[in-house]
Amino acid sequence: MRTKILFLSVLILVSFSQFSFTGPDNEADKPFVVVLDAGHGGKDPGNRGNGYKEKDIALSVTLKVGEILEKQSNIKVIYTRKTDVFLELHERAAIANEADADVFVSIHCNSHHTQAYGAETFVMGLSKSKQNLNTAKKENEVIFLEDNYEEKYVGFDPNSPESFIGLTILQEEYLDQSIMLAGLIQNNMVNNLKRRDRSVKQDVFWVLHNTYMPSVLVELGFLTHKTEGPYVNSKKGRAELAKEIANGVITYRKNLLLATSDTQNPIITEKEIDEAIEAAEENLYEGVTFKVQLLASKNKLSTSPSKFKGLKDVERDLEDGLYKYYYGNTSDYNKIQLMQTYAKDNGYPTCYVVAFRDGQKLKLSEVLKSGEN
Ligand SMILES: [Zn+2]
Structure with missing residues (x-):
């Protein structure tokens, strides 16, 4: 019953929001173009952990992601490769830019x-952690297989990501959006497939360096691990991971559409959301704190409401070299869902709910599965 009441209030809020989808040049008319890049290929097998071939797994997962996305209305999928061919890193970015x-x-x-x-998902940038596993270095090594690589990658030594300092990072402009997309994909893999969360990170991946759009690099899992390798290689694993990546992209797109609809004039007022919270039944999870993650950024921003589109009591936390910004702080899951709806309507279309116990981040799916108290 309590779920029903909450559902109704959310439904009312959501249906109000729909009215803002008006105007002649609706963004929804333009196809949303997704470039999918299966790592490695041809003479570059990628890693051979447990005897598997990274290039084959990457390709089959990529094709499955594309298959799901192609079924969506108004999404256009472009592949950098659909077969076992070798592509240079800069060619991949060029396909996306073109x-x-x-x-x-x-x-x-x-x-x-x-x-x-x-599982981990990367965006372009200088690594904040000295304790990384040099994933970027390994992924960049393909450069050595390319002809005339010294000329093509002037000033960059794949063996030393630090050599990247001084080169322009074109991705800076898209960083916030890249982090949002990475967060959605990463959370899907972690929450829905129970993958260990190695989180969203920044590092120097040459393939991301030259793209002019939000760009992420997904590491599905470690082929070298005794159980994860076989899972990632399995038909089931490939299909499940593909589904979560595709859903991350779909959610990102939906949220963007919502954001571009009318962020200047939020449909839900503060008074309305307060009333909805007041009216909603409690749904308490003892010892758990729910928050709405608004954004992650390398920048330390002021948390005053004026900087957060009027949202009050925003908290800032430094995690893995990135500042995370949270709205809401409650043990009531119904309340946090309403706060998320409010945040979405106020210009944070990709925000999502996270759960903590004793300062440790928990998997939301497991918290919810543990039952209502
Ligand atoms: Zn790779």
Whole structure:
């Protein structure tokens, strides 16, 4: 019953929001172009953890992601490769730029000499952590297989990502959007497939360097790990991971449409949301704190309402070298859902709910599965 009441109030709020989808040049008319990039190929097999071939897994997951996206209305999918061919890193970016793509998603599998495991999603930037596993270095090494690489990558030594400092990072402009897309994909893999969360990170991936659009690189998991390798390689694993990546892209697009509809004049007022929260039944999870993650940024921003589109009591936390900005702080799941709706309507279309216990981030799906208290 309590779910029903909440559902109704959310429904009313959402249906109000729909009225803002008006205007002759609706963004929804333009196709949303997704460039999917299967890592490696041809003479570059990628990593060979457990005897698997990264290039084959990356390609089959990429094709499955495309298959799902192509079924969506008004999404156009372009592949950098659909077969086992070798492509230079700069060619991949050029395909995306030429297509004037809305997003670029590069798909890979990780490897390490230890039993490291988990999924992670990267955006372009200088690594904040010295303790990385040099994933970027490994993914950039393909440059050595290219002809005349010294001329093509002037000033960049794949063995030393630090050599990148001083080169222009074109991706800076798209960083916030890249982080949003990365967050949606990463959360899907972690929450829905119970992958270990290695989180969203920044590092120097040459394939992302030259694209003029939000761009992410997904590391599905470690082929070298004793159980993760076989999972990522399996038919089931490939299909499940593809579905979560595709859904991340779909949510990102939906949220963008919502954001461009009318962020200047939010449909839901503060008074209305307060009343909805007041009216909603409590749905408490003892010891758990829910927050709405508004954005992640490398910039330390002021948390005053004027900087956050009027949202009050925004909290800032430094995690993995990125500042995370949260709205709301409650044990009531119904309340946080309403706050998320409000934040979405106020210009944070890609915000999502996260859960904490004793300062540790928990998987939302597991918190919710543990049942209502
Ligand atoms: Zn790779």
